[in-house]
Amino acid sequence: MYPYNKPSQWNHNGDGAxxxxxxxxxxxxxxxxxxxxxxxxxxxxxxxxxxxxxxxxLYLSALDQGGRLLCLEMNYTNPYKIMTNTCICLGDGSVCDRDPQSQ
Known part of the structure; x- marks a missing residue:
């Protein structure tokens, strides 16, 4: 198992990767x-x-097994845990464009 309490580097080669x-x-x-x-x-x-x-x-999303679109989200109480939650920052002019931390 990979140690979750260590910094790590990630690679994403664009949409669909x-x-x-x-x-x-x-x-x-x-x-x-x-x-x-x-x-x-x-x-x-x-x-x-x-x-x-x-x-x-600023946001990456993927589909869960039920077909729901979920976005990656930082866990502020445990920075070594990456959460997935319903995307709330979609669409032009959303409040998230002004306040990205709301997602």
């Missing part, structure tokens, strides 16, 4: 709304395919 942990064969995968993202070796599934989700280009 996996978000890969550099130096491994692992990628970030959506599990569900309000849950931490998981590391997975299945980097071709819809749950591991990330797209830019907002006009600000």
């Amino acid at each position: 996996a978000l890969r942990l550099i130096g491994t064969d692992l990628c970030l995968q959506v599990v569900g709304d309000g849950l931490p993202a998981a590391l997975s070796s299945d980097c071709s599934s819809k749950q591991s395919t990330w797209n830019i989700a907002s006009s600000s280009r």
Whole structure:
């Protein structure tokens, strides 16, 4: 298992690509709304395919198994945990363009 308490580097080659942990064969995968993202070796599934989700280009999203669009979100109480939540910062002129931390 990869140590979650260490800084890491990620690579994303644009829309429709996996978000890969550099130096491994692992990628970030959506599990569900309000849950931490998981590391997975299945980097071709819809749950591991990330797209830019907002006009600000600050958010990445992927579909969960139920087809819901979820965005990556930092966990402010545990910076080593990356969460996935329902995307609220979509669309031009959203409040998130002025306040990106609201997602």
